[in-house]
Every structure is written in C-alpha cells, then in structure tokens.
Amino acid sequence: MPQPHNKKFLAQKEKEDRQKKIVIIATITVLVIVFGLIVYGMVDRYVLKPHTTIIQIENQSVDANQFDQQIRWQRRNMIEDIKQSLMYFQQLGGSPEIFAYFEQQLTQEVTQLQQPLLIGQTVLQGLTDELIIRIEAEKMGITVDDAQLDREIEEAFGYFPNGTPTPLPTTETKPTATLTSLQKTILPPTATIEEPAAEENQDLAPTNTPITQAAEEQQGTPDPTATPLLVPTEYTEDLYKENFQTFLNDIKSAGITEDTIREIVRMSVIQQKLLDLVTVDVKQTQEHVWARHILVEDQETALEVANKLANGEDFAALAAEYSIDDVNKDNGGDLGWFRRGEMIAAFEDAAFALQIGEISDPVQTDFGWHIIQSLGKDDLLIDPTSFQQLRSQTFSDWMTEKRLEYPPEINQDWVKFVPTEPVLPQDYVSYIQSLTQPQPQLPAEVPQEQPTAEVPQQ
Numbered sequence: 001m002p003q004p005h006n007k008k009f010l011a012q013k014e015k016e017d018r019q020k021k022i023v024i025i026a027t028i029t030v031l032v033i034v035f036g037l038i039v040y041g042m043v044d045r046y047v048l049k050p051h052t053t054i055i056q057i058e059n060q061s062v063d064a065n066q067f068d069q070q071i072r073w074q075r076r077n078m079i080e081d082i083k084q085s086l087m088y089f090q091q092l093g094g095s096p097e098i099f100a101y102f103e104q105q106l107t108q109e110v111t112q113l114q115q116p117l118l119i120g121q122t123v124l125q126g127l128t129d130e131l132i133i134r135i136e137a138e139k140m141g142i143t144v145d146d147a148q149l150d151r152e153i154e155e156a157f158g159y160f161p162n163g164t165p166t167p168l169p170t171t172e173t174k175p176t177a178t179l180t181s182l183q184k185t186i187l188p189p190t191a192t193i194e195e196p197a198a199e200e201n202q203d204l205a206p207t208n209t210p211i212t213q214a215a216e217e218q219q220g221t222p223d224p225t226a227t228p229l230l231v232p233t234e235y236t237e238d239l240y241k242e243n244f245q246t247f248l249n250d251i252k253s254a255g256i257t258e259d260t261i262r263e264i265v266r267m268s269v270i271q272q273k274l275l276d277l278v279t280v281d282v283k284q285t286q287e288h289v290w291a292r293h294i295l296v297e298d299q300e301t302a303l304e305v306a307n308k309l310a311n312g313e314d315f316a317a318l319a320a321e322y323s324i325d326d327v328n329k330d331n332g333g334d335l336g337w338f339r340r341g342e343m344i345a346a347f348e349d350a351a352f353a354l355q356i357g358e359i360s361d362p363v364q365t366d367f368g369w370h371i372i373q374s375l376g377k378d379d380l381l382i383d384p385t386s387f388q389q390l391r392s393q394t395f396s397d398w399m400t401e402k403r404l405e406y407p408p409e410i411n412q413d414w415v416k417f418v419p420t421e422p423v424l425p426q427d428y429v430s431y432i433q434s435l436t437q438p439q440p441q442l443p444a445e446v447p448q449e450q451p452t453a454e455v456p457q458q
Contacts, residue, residue: 290376
C-alpha cells in the first residue's frame with residue numbers, strides 16, 4: 001500500500017513542475033526567436049532587400065536586385081574584355097613592344113574591377129538614363145513584345161530563321177557639283193589628264209606556244225582530280241539553342257539570369273526606337289562650304305596679303321608664297337568642302353558668312369591669321385558615319401535636357417547593394433602583373449580559357 005505524500009514532498013514536486021514549465025517555455029521562446037530571426041533573415045535577403053528601391057523617377061524604379069544584376073553584367077563584360085585583349089596579345093607575338101599597345105587598357109580595366117563603387121556609380125547613372133528612356137518611350141507608345149524580343153536575341157547570335165537580311169545600299173558622298181560660271185572665273189582652268197596611250201609593242205603579253213602532237217603524247221594529259229569542297233554547317237535552330245544555352249550557363253556562373261539578358265536586349269531595342277523618333281527631323285543633307293585660305297603668322301602679314309588680293313593679285317600664287325599651311329599652300333590653299341563642326345569656330349563662322357567669290361578680312365585663330373575665300377556653298381549629303389554621329393549627338397543633347405526634367409530619387413544606401421563579383425581569375429591577375437614588371441623574359445603562355453559567347457552590344 002503506497003505511502004501518502006506529506007506536505008513537504010508535494011511542495012517540492014510542485015516546485016520542480018514549475019521549473020520544468022519555465023524551462024520548456026524558455027526553450028520554446030528561444031526557438032521561436034531563433035526561427036523568427038532565420039525567417040526574417042531569409043525574407044530580408046530574398047524578399048525585402050532585392051525589392052529595395054534604389055532609383056525612383058515618377059512611376060518607374062530600379063530595385064536592388066536589378067541594380068545587382070546590372071553591375072554583375074558590367075563586371076563580367078570587363079573581365080571578358082581583359083581576356084580578349086590578352087588573347088590578341090598572344091596571337092600578335094606576345095612581345096614587350098606589343099604589350100605596350102594593350103597595357104593602358106588592361107591596367108585601367110583591372111584597376112576598375114578593384115573599385116566596385118566606381119562601377120556601381122557608372123551603373124547607377126546608366127540605369128537612371130534607362131528610367132528616363134522608359135518614361136519617354138511609354139509616352140510615345142513604344143513597346144517591344146516577347147516575339148520581337150526573341151527575334152532580336154536570335155539575330156544577336158547570328159540566327160536568322162527567315163533568311164539573312166540583305167544589306168541596304170549606301171550612298172557615297174561626292175560633293176562635286178558642276179562649276180558655275182562664277183567659280184570658273186575664280187579658279188584657274190584645270191589641266192586634263194589624258195589616259196596613257198597603249199603600247200604598240202605587245203612583246204610582254206603572254207603567248208600560247210603550240211605543242212606538237214608528239215610532245216603532247218609524251219607529256220600526257222593529266223587526269224582531272226576531284227577537289228573536296230568545304231560545305232558550311234547549316235546554322236539550325238537546334239544549333240542556335242545550343243549556343244544560347246552555353247551562353248546562359250556562362251553568365252549563370254557570374255550570378256546573372258536570363259531575365260536580365262532579356263531586359264538588356266529589350267532596353268536596347270526601346271532606346272533605338274526612341275532615337276529614331278527623336279532624330280526623325282535630322283537630315284542627311286547639311287549646308288557645306290567650299291573654301292580656300294592663306295594662313296600667315298601675324299596680323300601685319302595678313303593685311304599685306306589682303307591688300308595684294310584687293311589689288312587683283314592671284315590667290316593661288318599668294319598662297320604658295322605666303323601660306324604656312326604646308327598641307328595645301330601648293331594647292332592654292334584649297335580646303336575642299338566642309339560642314340559646320342569640322343573647323344575651328346572662328347574660321348568656320350567666317351567661311352559660312354561669305355558669299356561665293358567673296359574674300360574675308362583677316363581672321364585670327366589658334367593657328368594664326370587666315371584670309372579665306374568662298375568657292376562654293378550648297379546643301380550636300382554627308383557620309384553615313386557622319387550622319388549616324390549627328391543623330392547620336394542629337395539624341396545625346398535631347399537626353400541632357402530630359403535629365404533636367406526628370407530628377408531621380410536615389411537611395412543613399414545604394415553602396416550596400418554593390419556586388420564585388422564576378423572577379424578576374426587570379427591567374428590572369430598574376431599574368432598581367434608579371435607583364436607590367438620589368439623582367440628579362442615574358443611569361444610563355446597566357447592563361448588558357450576560351451572566350452565565352454557574347455550578346456553583341458546593341
């Protein structure tokens with residue numbers, strides 16, 4: 001028969017039970033706190049921080065994840081540039097003289113990779129411009145659907161499912177209109193260069209020597225041999241997909257996603273469409289002048305030349321006698337046709353203000369004193385390269401105005417979200433350091449690594 005518990009025993013047991021409950025509650029509390037911290041850390045890392053706004057302009061924004069991705073893409077491209085330069089360096093012979101050609105670029109890019117905040121600042125400005133472009137594109141109704149985006153990526157990898165596009169014909173600029181009666185009066189007659197007469201003696205022409213039948217039989221007629229033709233591998237859709245997947249695997253190692261690449265291409269297309277609209281009024285014909293000049297060192301000499309011209313002396317003869325411009329003094333001082341922006345401002349303003357045949361007063365520039373005569377003025381086609389440069393400058397000026405119109409709100413803690421990866425492999429760093437240090441013999445080999453597939457810069 002069990003003994004009844006006395007009061008002391010019951011009190012002790014009650015105390016122990018309370019202590020157990022306290023321990024259990026404390027343990028549960030600690031576990032809840034730890035679990036909460038873990039959950040918060042994961043939410044903060046994968047939900048809150050990636051969606052922290054870095055840049056905000058009106059209804060457009062860039063979050064920390066997009067900022068991180070763009071910096072990784074920038075760093076990755078810099079690393080690929082370094083590898084490419086080193087590959088070219090080796091292909092060209094790898095001598096110290098050749099390395100001097102690459103040294104400044106390599107040193108600069110390696111230094112930039114070691115300054116992540118500098119790269120972050122560059123990307124910050126680029127993304128700010130992208131937000132402005134998005135806002136303006138939205139106002140103008142510019143969109144890029146997924147089908148067009150897929151085509152752009154395919155073409156970036158050289159895959160044209162509907163056939164390779166035919167290059168558009170280009171216009172070659174030849175500013176050489178027929179001379180007017182006034183220009184014929186200004187300029188001396190040009191001697192006509194005659195084509196050299198054909199030589200009567202044709203001894204140097206190849207002749208066929210007859211071969212006798214006996215000689216033919218002795219030599220024999222060689223049998224034709226089949227020459228194997230190299231047939232190019234057809235660039236199929238499967239091959240394109242394989243190349244694209246290889247590229248995606250490469251950028252994945254740098255922490256870059258396919259969505260990032262698609263957005264980079266999308267922004268490139270949007271920007272090009274916006275540029276086309278902004279520069280729609282830029283004409284490929286520009287006002288040109290055709291001028292000649294006499295360049296002298298001082299004003300006194302310039303006035304002397306001007307007086308002689310006023311008294312009817314020949315411009316070309318005075319250019320040969322006085323001009324210090326050795327490039328064209330023996331050509332009558334002829335500068336050919338040029339448009340605005342190609343000459344120094346003071347000279348250009350004077351030349352464009354002249355009427356055909358008119359001679360300027362002495363004009364001072366950093367090169368000396370000029371006497372200028374206008375030989376022609378017309379609206380002429382500019383070459384395709386200059387036309388594209390003009391469009392780019394027009395768009396750049398437009399962007400400068402828009403930056404004032406759309407001041408960004410930038411999170412001052414953006415520096416906390418700047419990644420330091422990917423990094424240049426240490427063997428490349430060591431190799432470049434060995435090249436920049438004086439030594440009797442350069443390293444024999446650049447680190448071996450095949451260049452990865454690239455999305456061409458749009």
